[in-house]
Amino acid sequence: MTAHYLATDSILIGGTQAQKEHWLSLAATGEALGAFALTEPTAGSDPADMKTRARRVEGGWHVKGTKCFISNGGVADFIVLYAVTDPEKAHRGISAFILPKGTPGLEAGPAEKTMGLKGGHVFTLNIDVTLPEDALLGEEGKGFRTAMQVLDNGRIEVAAQCLGLAEAAMKAAIAYAKDRVIGGEALTDRQGIRWMIADMGVAYRQALLLGQDAARQRDAAHNGTGGRFSLASSMAKLAASEAAGKIADTALQLHGGYGYTRDFPIERINRDLRIMRIYEGSSEIQRIIISGNMLA
């Protein structure tokens, strides 16, 4: 429940006090689930190139377009939706809207069949809706900036997911290696295996420290004593997702053939982890953000 509340808190960045109070109070009691709809079929890594268009009409807005890969999009009680309000202004012409469930003209396709994360569901959304004036979340033209702030927060949450899965993979591998006897010796008696365990531990610790650094910077920013934390957040996400991928792969290797079966959790951990290097901005996009900050 806390995680759900925190995630909802993030996607409402930029909204008015009334919008936040309404949706956060419902999220806190589990009555409302939110979704964040930025990605489009031809605009994933470069969301500023989105095509979804919002035009002013009497009493509000008409919004038309398609979003894809939207987590919870088909079941969410409200969707924070990004659309172009002024095509002349590039990313400064993008605005955010709140789209409540059941709005006529909002249609979700079937859930995608994904490699992992079977407990979560992603949907394509076809949108052709009319929204009232107060559906605008925050100021017109500020949507891209707030979407990037949502991602700054979200990347730390992805880093935390990666660290949790990496820790589980490491623990499973160590338990298995201690227990598994080959040629009369436990796997952990072989030096090569011990080196693999050491490398997993170092990779995990490095990623953990970057994750904690980003979380501290985020706390300082939220308390009003710090500035933007995009660099720390991208470093934490890149380090944790790459490290967790390698740790889970090594952990599966240590399980031998049993690791490839569904009898052990390591197979699922590998599938669940794969998306972490892609969503919330891929590893390549994190490197672009990090180098951009370093070269500025």
Ligand SMILES: Cc1cc2nc3c(=O)[nH]c(=O)nc-3n(C[C@H](O)[C@H](O)[C@H](O)COP(=O)(O)OP(=O)(O)OC[C@H]3O[C@@H](n4cnc5c(N)ncnc54)[C@H](O)[C@@H]3O)c2cc1C
């Ligand atoms: C399970 C799941 C959940 C998701 N949840 C959400 C959600 O809730 N809300 C949402 O809005 N989106 C969501 N997404 C979408 C996700 O964020 C995008 O898939 C991701 O940002 C990548 O975009 P893309 O798939 O269009 O890939 P593309 O942008 O087409 O990228 C393809 C490849 O090219 C690389 N690439 C792209 N640009 C560059 C560059 N300039 N330099 C070098 N390499 C580059 C990418 O790293 C990638 O490897 C989700 C996706 C999945 C699969």
